[in-house]
Amino acid sequence: MKLKGKVALITGAGLGMGRATALLFSQEGAEVIINDLNKDDLETTLDMLEGNNNSSYIGDISESDIVKDMFKEIETKYHKIDIVVNNAGIGRFSGDGENGEIQEMEDVGWKGVMGVNLDGTFFVSREAVRLMLKKETKGSLINISSTSAFSGEGPLHYCTSKGALLSFTRALAVDLGSKGIRVNAICPGPTATRMLEGIPDEWVESMVSAIPLGRVGQPEEVAKTSLFLASEDSSFFTGQTLAANGGSFMI
Numbered sequence: 001m002k003l004k005g006k007v008a009l010i011t012g013a014g015l016g017m018g019r020a021t022a023l024l025f026s027q028e029g030a031e032v033i034i035n036d037l038n039k040d041d042l043e044t045t046l047d048m049l050e051g052n053n054n055s056s057y058i059g060d061i062s063e064s065d066i067v068k069d070m071f072k073e074i075e076t077k078y079h080k081i082d083i084v085v086n087n088a089g090i091g092r093f094s095g096d097g098e099n100g101e102i103q104e105m106e107d108v109g110w111k112g113v114m115g116v117n118l119d120g121t122f123f124v125s126r127e128a129v130r131l132m133l134k135k136e137t138k139g140s141l142i143n144i145s146s147t148s149a150f151s152g153e154g155p156l157h158y159c160t161s162k163g164a165l166l167s168f169t170r171a172l173a174v175d176l177g178s179k180g181i182r183v184n185a186i187c188p189g190p191t192a193t194r195m196l197e198g199i200p201d202e203w204v205e206s207m208v209s210a211i212p213l214g215r216v217g218q219p220e221e222v223a224k225t226s227l228f229l230a231s232e233d234s235s236f237f238t239g240q241t242l243a244a245n246g247g248s249f250m251i
């Protein structure tokens, strides 16, 4: 029960790593708030959670006002937030061409991926930090980046957004250290979720052939890394990047 008494928000928890993280956190005693765009997926995740004081919130994290409303509800119901996993992310958006290459990319495609992966993380983190500071909570923020931030493999906007998340993590960790709020990032490698299903087979094969452990990751392996960063086990970690990637890129 590493998270007993803690309130945790996980964005993009309808499926994949977000769902696995919500499950693990609830098993570790946290009261869990899950967010996603998809109502049915969110309800399925909510039904799977342990405990009886969890909540779901349907909403697009790339919309600042929606995020503000979500935090108003969180404050009213839970009075605090201890842990945020900025997990919601997308790899493609309509209008970004067939392979996400610069010559094919429309403004809407670029802004769509940046809007979720980067703006969304900013909007959620800002509201979380406001609430943490108000309640003097020594919280933990965890940003799900990607090994693509280092390797450059993947659509241009995706790699760019995930790289920016690492700088965001470090700058925020410096700003918030004196308040006892820790900020860390995780770089998963290729992981068996719906997102991976959307990537062309030849990209996946090439990625797997370059993984020393010889396989893709499981969402539960990323969830365990988030648990470490959320719990007191990582009490002296901030501004760091942990790569749950089978060795595909050694940082």
Ligand SMILES: NC(=O)c1ccc[n+]([C@@H]2O[C@H](COP(=O)([O-])OP(=O)(O)OC[C@H]3O[C@@H](n4cnc5c(N)ncnc54)[C@H](O)[C@@H]3O)[C@@H](O)[C@H]2O)c1
Binding pocket: 011, 012, 013, 014, 015, 016, 017, 018, 035, 036, 037, 038, 041, 059, 060, 061, 062, 086, 087, 088, 089, 090, 091, 116, 120, 144, 145, 146, 147, 187, 188, 189, 190, 191, 192, 193, 194, 195, 196
């Ligand atoms: N799967 C991989 O191989 C891989 C590798 C590296 C990093 N990642 C990152 O891990 C995170 C989780 O990815 P996953 O593989 O579990 O993906 P997934 O597609 O299975 O799940 C992502 C969830 O986020 C939700 N979401 C998307 N846009 C949203 C928005 N605007 N607001 C709220 N929710 C939104 C989706 O509905 C979905 O349920 C993402 O940030 C992704 O970039 C994934």
